[in-house]
Amino acid sequence: MHYFLLSAFGIPIVKFFPEGLSVRHLALYYDGNFQKELPLTRKQLLTLHMYLAAFFAPAVFLVAISGGLYLAGVKGSVEQDTIYSSEDVAISADSSTLKADVTALLVNAGVESYDYEYIKVKGNSLYTRPTSKDYYVIELLQTGVEVVHVRPNLQSRLMELHKGHGPSAFKIFQTAFSVGLLFVIISGLFLGVSAARLRRPTLLTVSAGALIFAMLLV
Structure with a gap:
């Protein structure tokens, strides 16, 4: 057995590996064993990610459609x-x-x-x-x-819901939606970063998105 000092998300840890593993296999071995130490397995996290995304899809459509139409000049009447x-x-x-x-x-x-x-x-x-x-x-x-x-009219009603001016029950749903959406985004990033095959494209994509977002804020 060999041991290596690795870093998981900036946290130094010591892991033991069987002899004879290449660097690529060490990375895969590390990824697989690291997943076992999580409260949720990768499959469970992916399932929860999928269910939440599907459950809140109508709310995403409402925000995207009403907000997009508003920015396009269709503000309702x-x-x-x-x-x-x-x-x-x-x-x-x-x-x-x-x-x-x-x-x-x-x-x-x-x-x-x-x-x-x-x-x-x-x-x-x-x-x-x-x-x-x-x-x-x-x-x-x-x-x-x-x-x-x-x-x-319909667009004006949708915008009022978008702005949080709807019924109290709907505003509670919107609060749950905001938490659920954060979980969907964060879990999606984690699933990408924690997989050796997807880590590089995930990091490149999120970096590009963050850079463009920062540039547009200036």
Whole structure:
């Protein structure tokens, strides 16, 4: 038996190898035995990588399609109708009962059985959210209030989901998606770097991507 001082991802380790192995076989032997020391086998990691990629594929499509269309100038559109106006109603954006006040105003405007989660305050405008579906904007005017019914088209709805303005349950899914996507990327890199045959092309590819990304940031 021979022993060699090697480095696994910058961590020095001592490994013992059978006699008579060439340098190439030593590398392959090291790769194979190193995999056995991991909490997950390579096959298990690859399976998990594949399942997560497949599970989150619809979310990737949503982000890529909506974001790509937005950058191409297709930003979506909305239809707006003022459905109520009153000079006798006053609402304060700083009120501790803001949601109850807005709900009462919507009922006065003839909007019933409308479910929303919270109010987003932007200047003198109050937005009911989520805005990934039909929503209402309450304009706080000096002379009173106006209630505007907003109907976004498909691209606008997708962009609202993209921006995190969807329902709370969907935002929880988006958080899980961000963690899952990081795992898919990191596990994919690890699977490439940890395989002797794929190590060089993987490192070259990630280096090229990092270089182009850094150049575009300048």
